[in-house]
């Protein structure tokens with residue numbers, strides 16, 4: 001049996017009301033329950049004697065009730081219930097707050113298990129709000145074992161979920177069939193599925209838990225990568241892509257660019273050209289650090305597309321970026337006869353219609369816009385190329401949807417998110433990857449400093465000097481996460497502080513997430529025109545903005561951002577001929593945060609930063625909460641499980657080589673993959 005899809009109401013104690021609560025967690029079937037993995041564990045398997053207890057540690061104890069419970073009130077009017085317990089070596093008080101149930105729960109002399117943290121209060125040892133269970137319970141799911149902790153929802157306790165999972169395990173009774181044939185399990189050292197499912201929930205030992213986790217993570221990676229292979233096949237199998245022309249004009253166009261291509265740009269465009277000329281559909285990712293010059297590479301691809309008689313789309317994640325691409329491309333294409341239009345929100349219906357009609361009739365060669373606008377039903381006469389910029393915000397599924405739209409257009413994805421190669425295998429596994437690993441010449445290093453808020457006064461004077469020389473500055477506001485309203489308030493306050501306290505005679509502008517696209521564009525335009533000298537902003541400037549005269553990037557509360565985000569922000573400066581500076585302000589006492597910020601001052605290489613990020617995160621606690629899983633993974637954490645990722649990649653290759661999927665022992669795996677893959681296909685064709 002694969003994971004059974006019988007309703008969880010088959011479990012004793014789960015009726016319609018409870019089932020509703022489980023549904024909130026997405027759990028409808030026995031199989032769902034089995035695959036609802038714990039977020040962490042506590043080892044409560046060892047029993048400690050009272051005389052061996054030390055304050056401030058957690059223990060499980062096996063004790064007898066010494067007498068009746070006492071109820072009282074604390075100063076803050078909570079009911080406090082105190083119960084004295086003992087074993088052969090000593091006695092101890094257990095206390096609970098506002099728990100009316102405890103008082104009558106136990107008889108004098110009864111044997112119970114307690115688990116909790118021990119505190120010393122005066123001379124006495126006290127266990128506060130311990131978990132409890134009668135020792136007469138033969139198979140405890142809560143105590144006397146390595147105990148699982150699950151993500152909860154209101155109305156369901158750890159005990160409820162443990163009980164349900166335990167019952168589900170009893171129901172399947174080790175009868176799950178393994179997706180992985182024995183041959184494969186042996187080759188890659190993978191534990192058997194029943195062992196794994198049982199031990200991931202109720203580990204018999206830490207070693208067994210590690211074995212179980214290893215296999216289940218491996219399986220998640222394996223399934224995802226197989227899925228990507230399938231997507232890749234759908235995207236290209238049996239479909240003929242466009243063969244774009246080899247054109248001489250492109251050479252001339254390149255020669256007339258305002259700068260000479262870096263060799264990395266030239267190489268990447270070469271790779272793109274090859275794809276475009278071939279009859280296979282291009283699915284290529286261009287990864288390049290901020291400022292490495294991806295836009296011009298996109299322009300070259302569009303040029304080639306249009307000169308072959310096709311139309312192209314360029315999509316950006318925000319209107320600001322779409323606007324910027326419009327300017328850059330208009331400039332680059334000015335003597336080429338290429339007709340290019342920008343679709344944006346806030347256009348009149350008439351303007352919009354003109355562009356839609358033009359695209360449909362084939363009078364417009366290139367349409368630029370945000371993802372949302374373009375997906376909203378632009379029709380083309382002869383669409384040949386779809387470029388998406390800063391695509392890291394969009395997932396695998398969206399890519400499949402997109403390519404299903406046109407008539408097999410070539411796809412090019414640009415991203416500035418440096419991901420270590422190992423990881424890009426997963427995140428972009430269905431794409432071929434090109435990397436622009438070289439900066440345009442003449443770039444000055446961005447000098448990065450990490451200061452505490454005590455040095456602000458000096459910092460402001462330093463910035464003033466630059467402004468007086470004609471440069472401009474970005475200030476990133478302190479981060480407010482509680483609500484949009486508060487965020488807005490704090491952004492306004494901060495910009496007023498900057499203006500009134502430090503920069504009275506300078507012009508300060510504000511950019512925040514709640515502004516309409518038009519307002520944002522207007523502010524950006526004024527900044528570009530140097531009307532605004534200081535742009536105070538929330539992180540909306542994060543992606544892609546290019547204003548070479550801005551040479552200061554000041555980030556408040558820098559410890560609140562991840563390294564990748566800091567790197568993105570810093571990438572807004574250092575884009576022109578003048579020396580640029582990035583100042584990270586933080587008073588953090590957190591050692592990890594401190595290390596991150598220090599590291600940021602040492603390198604500007606996005607790939608190195610990503611690797612380091614991986615290392616910093618990878619040293620996290622083994623049994624702690626999962627934090628960095630990609631959506632879609634239940635257990636796997638790409639940052640922690642890189643080794644398994646690589647291994648699973650090998651296994652995927654092994655299975656797909658020589659058509660192993662057709663062998664009888666792979667029948668089950670093939671069936672499951674086909675089924676999942678069909679789901680993706682359905683989504684694609686429905687849209």
Ligand code: ADP
Pocket residue numbers: 259260261262265288289290291292293294295296416440441544546548575
């Ligand atoms: P990103 O890769 O971050 O999108 P852009 O395409 O915005 O980078 O390019 C950043 C800046 O570098 C732009 O001002 C662009 O004109 C300039 N640039 C791009 N390629 C070259 C080159 N080969 N030589 C000099 N400047 C370049």
Ligand code: MG
Pocket residue numbers: 294295389544
């Ligand atoms: Mg860009």
